[in-house]
Amino acid sequence: MKAAMSESIFRKDGTAQGVAKQRLIESIAKPEERIINDPYADRFVLGASFIKLMGHKLNVWLAENLVPGFHEHLISRTRFIDDLIKKSAASGVEQYVILGAGYDSRAHRLELPSSLRIFEVDQPEVQARKRSKLPKELPNLENITYVAVDFSHQSLTEQLMDAGFDQSKSTVFTLEGVSQYITKEAFDSMIKEMAALTQKANSIFFVSYASELLNKNPEACFGKGYPNAEKRAKLITYGSAKVGEPWISFYGAEEIESVLSQNGYSIKENVTLKDLNSRYFAPVGRTLSENQLLQLEHFLVAKSQN
Numbered sequence: 001m002k003a004a005m006s007e008s009i010f011r012k013d014g015t016a017q018g019v020a021k022q023r024l025i026e027s028i029a030k031p032e033e034r035i036i037n038d039p040y041a042d043r044f045v046l047g048a049s050f051i052k053l054m055g056h057k058l059n060v061w062l063a064e065n066l067v068p069g070f071h072e073h074l075i076s077r078t079r080f081i082d083d084l085i086k087k088s089a090a091s092g093v094e095q096y097v098i099l100g101a102g103y104d105s106r107a108h109r110l111e112l113p114s115s116l117r118i119f120e121v122d123q124p125e126v127q128a129r130k131r132s133k134l135p136k137e138l139p140n141l142e143n144i145t146y147v148a149v150d151f152s153h154q155s156l157t158e159q160l161m162d163a164g165f166d167q168s169k170s171t172v173f174t175l176e177g178v179s180q181y182i183t184k185e186a187f188d189s190m191i192k193e194m195a196a197l198t199q200k201a202n203s204i205f206f207v208s209y210a211s212e213l214l215n216k217n218p219e220a221c222f223g224k225g226y227p228n229a230e231k232r233a234k235l236i237t238y239g240s241a242k243v244g245e246p247w248i249s250f251y252g253a254e255e256i257e258s259v260l261s262q263n264g265y266s267i268k269e270n271v272t273l274k275d276l277n278s279r280y281f282a283p284v285g286r287t288l289s290e291n292q293l294l295q296l297e298h299f300l301v302a303k304s305q306n
């Protein structure tokens with residue numbers, strides 16, 4: 001892995017760039033056809049001018065040929081969390097912790113109440129690059145605190161508390177496209193720390209996870225009718241490993257439910273791209289067909305029972 005990292009043009013941010021690239025591709029669609037708009041994504045993507053020149057449709061077509069539904073999977077995940085955060089903020093949640101924030105610009109893209117405190121957590125290198133590329137004047141900047149944490153060997157509690165996290169305030173945590181990159185031990189201790197940090201307040205936790213079926217039985221993982229599942233599964237995991245960030249953790253449904261419930265969280269929502277097709281794509285005239293419904297990750301929303 002070390003060799004792959006040093007040979008790579010990416011410095012710990014290959015997958016963060018990959019997701020930002022799909023957000024850029026979506027943002028250049030016609031306003032009435034797109035499901036998210038990220039005006040900052042282009043700053044983080046190599047070859048952004050070329051992508052813009054090619055336009056939304058051609059980029060999506062190319063992505064569809066490689067892995068059908070991959071683009072839609074990633075942008076529906078972003079939209080799903082956007083909706084969760086807007087809804088939570090409107091119902092009075094006071095803090096938002098973005099775990100493994102990468103080049104996500106939700107804190108600036110969404111209209112959020114100024115009372116919502118936001119903590120962006122990621123590896124120091126990725127965070128430093130993000131900050132150097134964002135414009136100096138940004139909506140909501142004063143409400144954001146950057147917290148540098150490497151989940152593999154640093155405590156979330158210590159860093160968050162030092163950054164001003166308030167244990168008496170209701171909090172949403174999101175872990176978007178990250179669980180597959182960290183060990184199960186790191187994931188386990190992250191949830192334990194979240195639960196302990198919010199003992200006195202309500203907390204909501206969004207997590208996306210890759211099913212263990214991805215390796216064992218890609219056809220069953222991606223869903224009936226999805227073409228060349230095994231080849232596509234290999235392409236996805238190969239692509240991440242190639243940029244120096246291999247997928248190392250996969251979960252069974254019972255396993256993830258058990259980790260959550262041991263820490264006081266119960267699952268309130270569990271969806272995949274298949275469920276989000278009618279919610280997001282159908283209304284803008286982009287209904288996906290069965291052979292595009294890539295069930296790559298599950299999107300879970302869990303709540304603590306405080």
Ligand SMILES: C[S@@+](CC[C@H](N)C(=O)[O-])C[C@H]1O[C@@H](n2cnc3c(N)ncnc32)[C@H](O)[C@@H]1O
Pocket residue numbers: 012013015016019020099100101102103104121122123126149150151152175176177178181182
């Ligand atoms: C696929 S990107 C997702 C980024 C962002 N959540 C999004 O959806 O755009 C994975 C993110 O996890 C972060 N990450 C991976 N391993 C990490 C670790 N050990 N500690 C902290 N962050 C980590 C990476 O730096 C990267 O930003």
